[in-house]
Amino acid sequence: MKHRHLVVDLGNTRQKMGVFEDDHLIYTDQRLVQNLDLKVWEEWRREWDPHRIALSATIQLTDAQHEWINQNKVVQANNDVNYPFNVQYHTPETLGQDRLAAVSAVYALYKKKNVLVIDCGTCITYDFLTGDGDYLGGNIAPGLRMRLRSMHEYTNRLPLVEFPDEFPWIGQSTEQALQTGGVGMAILESKGFIFYLKENYGHLTTVLTGGDAGFIKKYLTDECDVHPDLILYGLNEILKNNEI
Ligand SMILES: Nc1ncnc2c1ncn2[C@@H]1O[C@H](COP(=O)(O)OP(=O)(O)O)[C@@H](O)[C@H]1O
Ligand SMILES: CC(C)(COP(=O)(O)O)[C@@H](O)C(=O)NCCC(=O)O
Ligand SMILES: [K+]
Known part of the structure; x- marks a missing residue:
């Protein structure tokens, strides 16, 4: 059976989502952040039925969104999760989640290079x-x-x-x-x-x-x-x- 992941990147302007099946990005979508609504996450979850979900958010989340994150066991790209590289930022607790996700990507894609x-x-x-x-x-x-x-x-x-x-x-x-x-x-x-x-x-x-x-x-x-x-x-x- 294929392993399916749903990932959501909530930026200050646009919300981007992707569906990975066994490491292949098979679908992407995006919405302007102005039209933010929990219904969108729920639609994506229902449509794609992912095994697991990851989120990076650079904007303040609502209580309803926090609840959804807990209910769905979403992994958030914050300072509480593990990274295979050494984070030398002095305030990792205030570091942007999109930035941690970006570094996670280049660590995997460009092994042993300065990036x-x-x-x-x-x-x-x-x-x-x-x-x-x-x-x-x-x-x-x-x-x-x-x-x-x-x-x-x-x-x-x-x-x-x-x-x-x-x-x-x-x-x-x-x-x-x-x-x-x-x-x-x-x-x-x-x-x-x-x-x-x-x-x-x-x-x-x-x-x-x-x-x-x-x-x-x-x-x-x-x-x-x-x-x-x-x-x-x-x-x-x-x-x-x-x-x-
Ligand atoms: N239709 C659009 N609406 C808003 N910004 C746009 C649009 N098209 C291109 N941009 C550019 O994209 C930038 C936002 O990029 P994006 O990667 O979506 O940001 P974020 O990750 O902060 O949400 C804006 O600063 C703007 O220059
Ligand atoms: C700097 C950012 C606003 C960039 O977010 P974006 O422009 O992609 O929406 C975001 O990474 C953020 O809120 N950072 C927190 C501060 C820090 O990274 O130290
Ligand atoms: K940015």
């Missing part, structure tokens, strides 16, 4: 795992849409500009300056961090995930892998490493 995960979601998170299995930590930076929106919201006169399909490196209008400042300069931040890690740790594999990964990849000259379902794979790994 930087850049999760380009609501926030951009940078997480660094060494080839010796030490997760040293990383950084949290504003996401692309957040950067565009905050310049409008924190100033008196700057407009809210559209997310650009393309941008010039040297902005020549207010709109372009904001668009390039918002998204282009964030890309240089990624390039700068990749450069820093290469200088200090030698070899580096960079893996991009999250809603804006494809966009950022287009402008990164450094070689990197885009893995849209990385967090889902990480949650499946966490299920394999933790009996409940």
Whole structure:
């Protein structure tokens, strides 16, 4: 009989789900977080009848959701479960569950390599795992849409500009300056961090995930892998490493 796992990644913008059958991702779905409802989890559970369920959540859960998690023996990607790498973050109890799932995925996929995960979601998170299995930590930076929106919201006169399909490196209008400042300069931040890690740790594999990964990849000259379902794979790994 096939072993089926349901995994759910609840981010600040979107909720992503995946179904694994014997380690193969056979189905994915996503919903905007605004339409969050326990009914969605219940539908997924009924439809897929999983043996086990894993969850990462970066938003506050409701009492009803907590109850559902307990009833269904859901494994959550928090500090209470086992990881095959050394978590060297000084506050693992406040570490994002999506980040632990991301590191779980690259630990399994890129054995013995130094890996930087850049999760380009609501926030951009940078997480660094060494080839010796030490997760040293990383950084949290504003996401692309957040950067565009905050310049409008924190100033008196700057407009809210559209997310650009393309941008010039040297902005020549207010709109372009904001668009390039918002998204282009964030890309240089990624390039700068990749450069820093290469200088200090030698070899580096960079893996991009999250809603804006494809966009950022287009402008990164450094070689990197885009893995849209990385967090889902990480949650499946966490299920394999933790009996409940
Ligand atoms: N339709 C959309 N609605 C909201 N964000 C979108 C949409 N399409 C792309 N994005 C981008 O995806 C990012 C969110 O990525 P995602 O990986 O879903 O984030 P999270 O894991 O935080 O929920 C947003 O910051 C935005 O730039
Ligand atoms: C930084 C995050 C908001 C990123 O979440 P996302 O943008 O993917 O929704 C999330 O990982 C989080 O809430 N972290 C807690 C703080 C920490 O990781 O130290
Ligand atoms: K993120």
